[in-house]
Amino acid sequence: MAALRRTLRVPPLLARARTSAGFLVTSCLADRYLWDRLHAQPRRGSVPTFDWFFGYEEIQGLLLPLLQEGHATCPLRVLDVGCGTSGLCTGLYTQSPHPVDVLGVDFSPVAIAHMNSLLKGGQGQISLSPGHPASRLQFRKANVQKLGPVTPSGSFQLLLDKGTWDAVARGGLPGAHQMLLECLRVLSPQGTLIQFSDEDPDVRLPCLEQTCRGCTVTVQELGPFGGITYFAYLVKSTH
Template identity: 40%
Template structure:
């Protein structure tokens, strides 16, 4: 960023940034919010500045990025579909409070009230992009109780859980859990309206309000075959609480997973950081152990990875 001050509307500003630098700013966490504010202050800027989030049909960052914060809509300048950064505390508040029930209650309330038609909100991508990572883990024979236990953790209003229910040839009980009762109610109403049918007539689908740091309140130890986490851990790691809550969730997952059961984390975090964290926190001598691996999902609004954590029996 140079120190010349140029007054431009959003489109010319975007063109100037792409020709001179790379693009308008994309902000993914609180540190980047503070870095931007400090940079502007040190250069003596007093006026508003453009960031790269805009809407033509759906909201997106101008450089193609996606992740925490891209779903935020309460920018000050929505009248012309060009969010500015006049009040950076709006964005900072969202990032720091994505682990709070009230944040998501407000998000789903505002999202549902803005349209008469239900629309799934998908963090990163939908089921089709990752079905080849999920469905092979549901090929083993069911347990004596007859159902493979699947948890969609932090489901929101994603179609992921219902799609597993619809496509699994083996009988499954898919539990879609979220901290927001608003999201749970919206999904229950949607499924009842659509009358979604399972591939296997013995399969079951349920939606429950559940704090993922308290999985033991819903599940007994070693009772779940597969846990799918599409962005939930990412949100926790970027919140004010950061790794404390994420660590709690990981330990709860390993506690309720059966031996050889798997946790799939879909994330845009680089393997150098996520693998180290998982390999460290998923081991506790005499208590729990797990194998950790990673695969590239591909370029889905930016590079995305599938981290697989497989529980091992303690000898």
């Protein structure tokens, strides 16, 4: 697991922050203060969200079949851990033809305030409309290593982690391990956790297989997006 300490690529948002807060690019990606500052940065153009790695459109082909499979649960409960100001939650809410109940959580109050404002039509944007009339979306501040205050065990059929494990691991592997255990705790029987990352399967798969006892772990290659190949690590509960 020591291989997880490798240096991560600097996301474009961090690179843009050099001019106004250059010290941020050398900060730990597990530091909430770093993300508060970055999410408060002015956004270029009219795009109100920022996606690390890629956006909803690039992975909807992977997500929609999973939503279709879980159609018996109406609406399907989806948790995005470390949602930041990503368009992943909003994309699911506005574009999924299947009913979804989406919760985005993040430890940055700046990110959560931004997304709640966007949901209500703030920042010069039109209020978001669901792709299915039964769909719901909310954002709440929460520590992904301690999800008890926001959700009980076995609550979600689908958990999404787009780069959050990568960031938390920069603060130490015990924290990343605790985050994974929390994800498994709130995952419902037969539910699926998906970790999106650029980390090589030779490194990530052994870590997941060691921790996720009683689950099946598979990997799908994604992209390349922007010249980079990514991976979707699917952890499916068999309880």
